[in-house]
Amino acid sequence: MARVYNWQLGREMSYWYPESRASKQFAAVFDINKCIACQTCTLACKxxxxxxxxxEYMLWNNVESKPYGFYPLAWDLKLLEMLDGQKWNEGGEKPVYEGSTIFESAPAGERVMGWRPEDEDYAYPNVGEDDCAGGVDGGANIFETHDMAWFYYLARICNHCTYPGCLASCPRGSIYKRPEDGIVLVDQGRCRGYQECVRGCPYKKVFFNMMTGTSEKCIACYPKMEQGIQPQCFVNCIGKIRMAGFINPPDKANPENPIDYLVHVKKVALPLFPQFGLEPNVYYIPPIHVPTSFTKQMFGPGVDAAVKTYREAAANKDDDLTGLLGLFGSSEMLMERWKRVGDKIIGLDAAGKQIVDVPLKEPVVERPAFDKLYQITRTNCP
Amino acid sequence: MKSTLLIALIAVMIGAGPACRRAIVSTPDVQVVSGQTITLDANASVWNPVPVHLSKQIQQDLVEPRLMEASTQEVQIQAISDGNLIAFRIEWLDDTQDDLPGPARFMDGVAVQLPAKIDPNVPAPQMGETGKSVEISYWRADWQAVVDGRADDITSIYPNAKPDHYPFNAKPLENNPDAQAQAAQRYSPARALGNGREGPRTEPVEDLIAEGPGTLAPGPNAFSKGKGVRTRTGWAVVITRPLPAGFSKESPSQIAFAVWQGSHDETGARKMRSGWVNLLMK
Known part of the structure; x- marks a missing residue:
């Protein structure tokens, strides 16, 4: 194994191949606080x-209700149980992960530590996960305060990791990471369907197709990305929770890049299970209503600070941060740059050309039910 | 009464299929009996007098992912030739028939490996090496099931599945098979690229070449044929292919075998393999 630097862990780690970063790295920020689990993203992808x-069973994009929802079943819990320690040293300038990654924990004979979901593990996508599962007997109620009165929706796609577990697992080199944008793809002409990638991806975002005999996964809608357009699950998001773009490593962070700004400058967007060691590139603004004792395991040691910054952005008149969050979902085009000019937030393409502008604060327009001009009650129109 | 029972028991043992057909005396080499009529029938009488080589199998433990727990200990090999083709009858023990693909499900299979060139300097037995390629004929149980008539449909794997709609079944395409096939390929990129891991096929065997682990690729010729049948104790598979170029009584070759048990999660590099064994024309 080679030694590579994983900035999310704050240290070097072992990986199957030497470090080779893409010239641009596909990345995304999902604001969990805005997700309503409408599954429009899921359907857009599907x-x-x-x-x-x-x-039929594949959901390259899915939304699950945490903490009890999964697709496939217990995808995170199973690996977390296998992964010892997961301790972070938070005493220094930046947190350093002191536990082992899935690469460093690989048992004898394996490339990574992993497991394979079976048929029944895919039988429970988010259908009524947060509904009552059965009838409630007459008079039944809860007398005491519910200790865990929270849940949240976790939308997931492939993380197009810097150090993909799927890519490391494939003994044939059938999975590759595009040098121009860091998108991770399975070569459908070369794959022989060993399912090693399904086993090796901790996020379980590679799926075996039993009719083609090959493994398939999210392709970050690369035909759209190549034209400067955001993927389907982004542009169809009703809640406007997502922004796609590219991320730089922290030492090359550019505040004019919206992803860099949210991840590196404001540090409000965090990776999913950074301790797995893959340097995943979908970043989440953690749910602010959830005890950070839970979300810390999922998003790493930056959770407390991220929640604080996000919560206090409006009160602190952090117009840059609140304004940038308003740019989410404002255009289907990729906004590789952004800037704020007074009360306007402007999204720009890579060449600096304006794509869209949004107001810092949406104007409130009051429309009375009775329209005086036309002398009609709007709710009574044909 | 007791003697009747004993005779009946012996009769059952005699008739219990090739695995119990006779006490096996293994030859140290794989001996190809020439002048025979080639058949794909593993139960044909032509195989009865053919010497058996018991190929001892070991775990693939050279490259990751390795097979950490042994399964198939040995494989029975017989070989015949008609002067143009060579046929191998391969039989091994396997309690379960694994031929339904799916998540975390793996297929039974067997492969015959020959050096691409007859040369005293043989390639590494583990899939060959750079500049010294090997030819592989690979049979798989799910391909056999498809050739034997299993439909190319999700309900042939999941009988209770109820897919509501496929885009290629849309109304405007229903009288246009070409347009339907084209639409179907858009959602089957592997098939569009000709990567026939699953789907319609006419042979349960695939011809491959390799120059070391991880280099397996389709061979230039699709000349291997085969047929596998379940025995009472496992599989009996016949694989035929042209005689290796230059192979004769005076010019022997080498041969190696690999076997996969699907129920044991064996796939790709996770397999039981042999080293090279002499392949001799008799």
Whole structure:
């Protein structure tokens, strides 16, 4: 194994291949606080990419209700149980992960530590996860305060990791990371369906297609990305929780890049299970209503600070941060740059050309039910 | 009464299929009996007098992922030739028939490996090496099931599945098979690229070449044929292919075997393999 630097761990780690960062790295920020689990993202992906035979069970994008929802079943819990320690040293200038990654924990004979979901593990996508599962007997109620009166929605796609577990697991080199944008793809001409990638991806975002006999995964809608357009699950998001773009390593962070600004400058967006060691590139603004004792395991030691910054952004008149969050979902085009000019937040393409502008604060327009001009009650129109 | 029972028991043992057909005396080499009529039938009488080589299998433990727990200990090998083709009858013990693909499900299979060139300086037995390639004929149980008639449909794997709609079944395409096939390929990129891991096929065997672990690629010729059947104790598979170039009584070759048990999560590099064994024309 080679030694590579993983900035999310604050240290070097072992990886199957030497460090080779893409010239640009696909990345995204999801604001969990805005997600309503409408599954429009899931359907947008499903109808675009996985409507074929053998893809029936596949959800390259899914939304699950945490802490009890999973797709596939217990995808995170199973690996967390296998992964010892997971301790962070937070005493220094920046946190350093002192536990082992899935690469460093690989048992004898394996490339990574992993497991394979079986048929029944895919049988419970988020259908009524947060509904009552059965009838409630007459008079039944809860007398005491519910200790865990929270849940949240976790939207997930492939993380297009800097150090992908799937790529490291494939003994044939059938998985590759595009040098131009860091998107991770399975070569459908080369894959022989060993399912080692399914086993090796801790996020379980590679799926075996039993009708083609190959493994398939999220492709970050690369045909759209190549044209400067955000992926399907981003542009169809009703809650406007997502922004796609590119991320730089922290030492090359550019505050004019919206992803860099949220991840590196404001540090409000955090990786999913950084302790796995893959340097995943979908970053989450953690749910602010959830005890950080829980979210810290999921998003790393930056959770407390991220929640504080996000919570206090409006009160602190942090117009840059609140304004940038308003840029989410404002255009289908990739906004590789951004700036604030007074009360306007402007999204720009890589060449600096303006794509869209949004107001810092949406104006409030009051429309009375009775329209005096036309002398009609609007709710009574034909 | 007791003697009747004993005779009946012996009769059952005699008729219990090839695995119990006779006490096996293993030859140290794989001896190819020439002048025979080639058949894909593992139960044909042509195999009865053919010497058996018991190939001892070891775990693939050279490259990750390795097979950490042994399964198939040995494989029975017989070989015949008609002067043009060579046929191998391969039989091994396997309690379960694994031919339904799916998540975390793996297929039974067997492969025959020959050096691409007859040369005293043989390639490494583990899939060959750079500049010294090997030819592999690979049979898989799920491919056999498809050739034997299993439909190319999700319900042939999941009988209770109820797919609501596929785009290629849309109304405007229903009288246009070409347009349907084209639409279906959009959602099956592996098939569009000709990577026939699953789907319609006419042979349960695939021809491959390799120059070391991880280099397996389709061979230039699709000349291997085969047929596998379940025995009472496992599988009996016949694989045929042209005689290796230059192979004769005076010019022997080498041969190696690999076997996969799906129920043991064996796939790809996770397999039981042999080293090289002499392949001799008799």
């Amino acid at each position: 109808t675009t990419w996985t409507s074929g035979k053998g893809q």
